[in-house]
Amino acid sequence: xxxxxxxxxxxxxxxxxxxxxxxxxxxxxxxxxxxxxxxxxxxxxxxxxxxxxxxxxxxxxxxxxxxxxxxxxxxxxxxxxxxxxxxxxxxxxxxxxxxxxxxxxxxxxxxxxxxxxxxxxxxxxxxxxxxxxxxxxxxxxxxxxxxxxxxxxxxxxxxxxxxxxxxxxxxxxxxxxxxxxxxxxxxxxxxxxxxxxxxxxxxxxxxxxxxxxxxxxxxxxxxxxxxxxxxxxxxxxxxxxxxxxxxxxxxxxxxxxxxxxxxxxxxxxxxxxxxxxxxxxxxxxxxxxxx
Amino acid sequence: xxxxxxxxxxxxxxxxxxxxxxxxxxxxxxxxxxxxxxxxxxxxxxxxxxxxxxxxxxxxxxxxxxxxxxxxxxxxxxxxxxxxxxxxxxxxxxxxxxxxxxxxxxxxxxxxxxxxxxxxxxxxxxxxxxxxxxxxxxxxxxxxxxxxxxxxxxxxxxxxxxx
Numbered sequence: 437x438x439x440x441x442x443x444x445x446x447x448x449x450x451x452x453x454x455x456x457x458x459x460x461x462x463x464x465x466x467x468x469x470x471x472x473x474x475x476x477x478x479x480x481x482x483x484x485x486x487x488x489x490x491x492x493x494x495x496x497x498x499x500x501x502x503x504x505x506x507x508x509x510x511x512x513x514x515x516x517x518x519x520x521x522x523x524x525x526x527x528x529x530x531x532x533x534x535x536x537x538x539x540x541x542x543x544x545x546x547x548x549x550x551x552x553x554x555x556x557x558x559x560x561x562x563x564x565x566x567x568x569x570x571x572x573x574x575x576x577x578x579x580x581x582x583x584x585x586x587x588x589x590x591x592x593x594x595x596x597x598x599x600x601x602x603x604x605x606x607x608x609x610x611x612x613x614x615x616x617x618x619x620x621x622x623x624x625x626x627x628x629x630x631x632x633x634x635x636x637x638x639x640x641x642x643x644x645x646x647x648x649x650x651x652x653x654x655x656x657x658x659x660x661x662x663x664x665x666x667x668x669x670x671x672x673x674x675x676x677x678x679x680x681x682x683x684x685x686x687x688x689x690x691x692x693x694x695x696x697x698x699x700x701x702x703x704x705x706x707x708x709x710x711x712x713x714x715x716x717x718x719x720x721x722x723x724x725x726x727x
Numbered sequence: 728x729x730x731x732x733x734x735x736x737x738x739x740x741x742x743x744x745x746x747x748x749x750x751x752x753x754x755x756x757x758x759x760x761x762x763x764x765x766x767x768x769x770x771x772x773x774x775x776x777x778x779x780x781x782x783x784x785x786x787x788x789x790x791x792x793x794x795x796x797x798x799x800x801x802x803x804x805x806x807x808x809x810x811x812x813x814x815x816x817x818x819x820x821x822x823x824x825x826x827x828x829x830x831x832x833x834x835x836x837x838x839x840x841x842x843x844x845x846x847x848x849x850x851x852x853x854x855x856x857x858x859x860x861x862x863x864x865x866x867x868x869x870x871x872x873x874x875x876x877x878x879x880x881x882x883x884x885x886x887x888x889x890x
Contacts, residue, residue, distance in 0.1 A: 521874070522867060522870055570868065571864075598751075609744065690740060706746060708746060709743075714750030
């Protein structure tokens, strides 16, 4: 009888039942559910009464449908460009299988889509005779969209001081070369095979662009005043910025890149890159060897 | 690869320092909302190797005003439609289209919407078994080809038919 079970036990059972990706009957038969209430599907009326119009299973399926519908809606919102590019129905097919393979396990829905790009990479068909660049494009697009979400939802530097001119203007060149810059926590650097950000922006602008051609792409993504921003990086620029983010000194970071013959030209690049980085608020402080 | 001379290295480091210093001044001096980039600016910004004036404030604003920004997550951070935190923890409350009774908060998982309680909008969801088979990827490929064809582009050979 239903009242033979305490509420916590019924809740645990119901959660196992309605969240089982295989369906309600399978959920009732699952080990998790049976650990809470050891019941075969045929005996479900002991816990959930049937109504005049619906069986107990059908009543439970309402909740199961709503559970997955809500998760699907979250994924569509998490990956709006992918959903638009694929079309809603096709996106849902991927999303449903994703939820089967990687069920929601976190207390927060913020984590729900965290492995979607990984899922796409894992399930992509391998057909050596085919042009599979579009598969990589989809993975890159998912990676970009998730990164935007991660930066949006994660810690930022909105209420913290950023690197200031006062911290830099007294530095000698030697001290600067030995210094380390502290990145803001929302800074991400992505290396992609496609310029998916152009596709992303075109879709957002209401266009119907073709998927871009493959082209190595580096992006810096950060957040300022709760707005996620991104800009492209030249390969050398990305290399230096990655080294700085990894904790290398400025000197070490610069030494990673082989300067071209025209040093003045490279110096102009560096000046421009560092200017953009600090203007964008990518760093919160400079650490000197003695500090 | 040859390491730069000490003199060259100092020159490069000084240039980096000068740029960083200028950037902090520019960044601190701007107190106005950033301008949203026009599409043509977007395109230009995607050519970092070109010697162009740095675009410091016209990067692409993302998510601001996005109808999906408050997507039922726990941390909306005042980004919702009305810039209040009312949407924390709710299903897509911003301006996202609320289609039917598909698990939104108004439904509270109660179903009963329309004539098919518990089945509404469940196509491809939950217990409606739609295993991800190669067919799904083939559909994705077809969609890709469709997008390319619309632009007059072609892709590689179509997937071989499986016996």
